Structure formats: structure tokens, C-alpha cells
Amino acid sequence: MIKESESHMQSYGKLFSILLILLALTGFTVFISRVDLGSANIWVAILVASIKASFVLLYFMHLKYESFLIKSSFLATIGFLAILIGFMFWDIAFR
Structure with a gap:
């Protein structure tokens, strides 16, 4: 049930x-x-x-009350976004 x-x-x-x-x-x-x-x-x-x-x-x-799977997928998305933003800063710094 x-x-x-x-x-x-x-x-x-x-x-x-x-x-x-x-x-x-x-x-x-x-x-x-x-x-x-x-x-x-x-x-x-x-x-x-x-x-x-x-x-x-x-x-x-209400992400605070969601399951571990939804929280972890959100954190993985944020982590991937942070990597992409880091690559952008690294590209601009060495131009």
C-alpha cells in the first residue's frame, strides 16, 4: 500500500x-x-x-522534502553547470 x-x-x-x-x-x-x-x-x-x-x-x-534521487540529480546538474562555467572562465583567462 x-x-x-x-x-x-x-x-x-x-x-x-x-x-x-x-x-x-x-x-x-x-x-x-x-x-x-x-x-x-x-x-x-x-x-x-x-x-x-x-x-x-x-x-x-520544496526541494528540502524530496527524495534522495531527485536531490542527487539536482546536485549532479549543478555540478555539471559549475564545470561548464569553470571551463568558460578558464577559456577567457587564457585568451
């Missing part, structure tokens, strides 16, 4: 706190864009964007 899945309902307080975290990270992105960090600017921007995307995926798209 198929077991009834758990409810993925989250409280409004939790969702609102995630929204506030995302807004704070957006404000940090705007602030850090005005600071000259040299070559680290792109890495900080990618790091903050990755953190924000993780919050959206985990809480608003």
Missing part, C-alpha cells in the same frame, strides 16, 4: 523569514557591487546568487 506523504505546508512566519533573508542578501549584493574587490567581485556575486538560489529551491520549491 502506498504510504501517505507528509504535508509540505510551512508556516507563514517561516516563509516570511526566508523572504527577509532573501531581501537582505539582495541588499548585500547591491552593497558589495559598489565595493571594488578586484577579481573577487565575480566570485562574491556568484556565491551570494548561489545562496539565494538555494533558499528558493529548498523552501519555496
